[in-house]
Amino acid sequence: MAMIVRKGTVPSTPHTEFYAIPNVLAREEIHGSYGFSGAWSRKLHVRFYPTEQVKPPRKGDFDLVPEFPPEADVLQPYHIFTGRVPFEGDALSSRKPIVHGPRTSISVSKPMDSMPDDTFFRNGERHEVYFVQDGEGVVRSEYGDLKFRKDVYVAIPKGTTYRIDVTSPKAWFLLVESIYPITFAPHYLNKEGQATLMSPVVETEIETPDLPPFRDERGEFPIDVKHSGGKITRITLGHHPFDLVGWEGALYPFVFDIKSHHGIAREIHTAPPMHQTFQSGNVPHSGFSLCSFVPVMAGWHPQEVPAPYAHFNVDSDELMFFCNAFYGAREGVIEEGSFTFHPGATPHSPQGNAAQRSLAARGKVQARLAVMLDTYFESMRITTQGFAYRDPAYVLSWSENVQRAQPAGEGWESPSA
Numbered sequence: 527m528a529m530i531v532r533k534g535t536v537p538s539t540p541h542t543e544f545y546a547i548p549n550v551l552a553r554e555e556i557h558g559s560y561g562f563s564g565a566w567s568r569k570l571h572v573r574f575y576p577t578e579q580v581k582p583p584r585k586g587d588f589d590l591v592p593e594f595p596p597e598a599d600v601l602q603p604y605h606i607f608t609g610r611v612p613f614e615g616d617a618l619s620s621r622k623p624i625v626h627g628p629r630t631s632i633s634v635s636k637p638m639d640s641m642p643d644d645t646f647f648r649n650g651e652r653h654e655v656y657f658v659q660d661g662e663g664v665v666r667s668e669y670g671d672l673k674f675r676k677d678v679y680v681a682i683p684k685g686t687t688y689r690i691d692v693t694s695p696k697a698w699f700l701l702v703e704s705i706y707p708i709t710f711a712p713h714y715l716n717k718e719g720q721a722t723l724m725s726p727v728v729e730t731e732i733e734t735p736d737l738p739p740f741r742d743e744r745g746e747f748p749i750d751v752k753h754s755g756g757k758i759t760r761i762t763l764g765h766h767p768f769d770l771v772g773w774e775g776a777l778y779p780f781v782f783d784i785k786s787h788h789g790i791a792r793e794i795h796t797a798p799p800m801h802q803t804f805q806s807g808n809v810p811h812s813g814f815s816l817c818s819f820v821p822v823m824a825g826w827h828p829q830e831v832p833a834p835y836a837h838f839n840v841d842s843d844e845l846m847f848f849c850n851a852f853y854g855a856r857e858g859v860i861e862e863g864s865f866t867f868h869p870g871a872t873p874h875s876p877q878g879n880a881a882q883r884s885l886a887a888r889g890k891v892q893a894r895l896a897v898m899l900d901t902y903f904e905s906m907r908i909t910t911q912g913f914a915y916r917d918p919a920y921v922l923s924w925s926e927n928v929q930r931a932q933p934a935g936e937g938w939e940s941p942s943a
């Protein structure tokens with residue numbers, strides 16, 4: 527994140543170990559990246575966080591190490607029905623990796639409950655972005671309380687100690703993890719950190735945590751820390767981790783509403799770089815682009831074909847989550863929560879007669895909503911849990927021999943258009 531934020535009480539002079547703030551003595555901690563993005567924050571704790579542990583660390587009661595079926599080694603496109611994954615547990619216990627790579631991973635979490643009281647999670651190895659497909663709640667971290675709702679992204683930097691409280695009967699998350707920071711695409715920002723005037727995103731449209739009064743409580747506060755490829759170690763602090771009197775900096779959790787990605791329409795087809803919201807890694811050499819396919823007017827040129835052309839992303843695996851079934855190129859194949867995985871080693875295209883049907887969409891607003899992630903020079907693998915919810919017919923869904931119901935055409939001619 528480029529924007530500097532300050533919450534609570536933070537003296538202006540950095541790098542002083544202790545601060546006498548009214549009624550408390552606060553201790554400074556720097557949370558950030560010395561290497562990659564350089565983004566960091568100063569946090570002022572009233573306890574000796576994070577060094578005080580009151581129990582020896584132990585192996586966690588669960589782990590998030592991905593497992594792979596033998597079929598993961600057979601090259602093919604996949605379609606995973608995440609809508610059919612059951613709702614259960616809390617945001618952490620219901621977390622299921624569905625595709626995984628050395629630097630990027632994607633999971634689904636469909637909780638019905640908040641995490642148990644006074645328990646916390648910290649991803650010590652990957653930055654996270656949740657996309658909220660459904661539900662409401664609060665991500666509580668040392669940075670404060672960050673409310674979320676349907677159709678927002680929640681970005682949580684690596685190393686943040688947090689918990690998720692669900693305030694709706696159930697919630698549904700798509701979770702993207704990267705070893706690199708996940709930020710707005712840097713080419714959208716000028717040297718001052720402001721969005722350039724042609725950018726589809728504006729950095730001031732993020733929502734930042736509200737810092738409540740600090741928690742000065744002693745006890746046993748377990749934190750399940752993810753590290754070393756999905757292993758979990760439980761550490762136990764002797765004080766509540768949310769003990770900040772204030773913080774400032776450019777590294778913090780934030781919310782960004784997918785509808786704040788302001789789509790750009792052209793007379794002719796607009797290629798996916800226009801849909802990019804976030805970026806991770808040293809693009810285009812590593813990491814990924816994360817795109818938001820929001821409703822936007824299809825090209826209106828008399829020879830425009832709104833359906834995407836067949837394409838062969840030789841350096842990228844393409845991963846796509848469909849928030850609704852109104853995606854014309856896959857209409858009749860996908861449902862809400864469908865997740866497609868197209869490996870870079872094979873081309874793909876719209877199914878059936880989608881290209882012909884799309885001609886009716888010229889100049890119309892499409893009702894699609896989807897999140898896409900393209901890796902750079904990183905091959906992903908389907909996990910055992912992703913494979914369990916796959917569409918076994920998907921690899922043959924382009925075959926002219928496949929009989930399919932005639933789609934209604936709503937994917938191109940939006941109900942709202």
Ligand SMILES: [Fe+2]
Nearest residue numbers: 837844868874
């Ligand atoms: Fe594609």
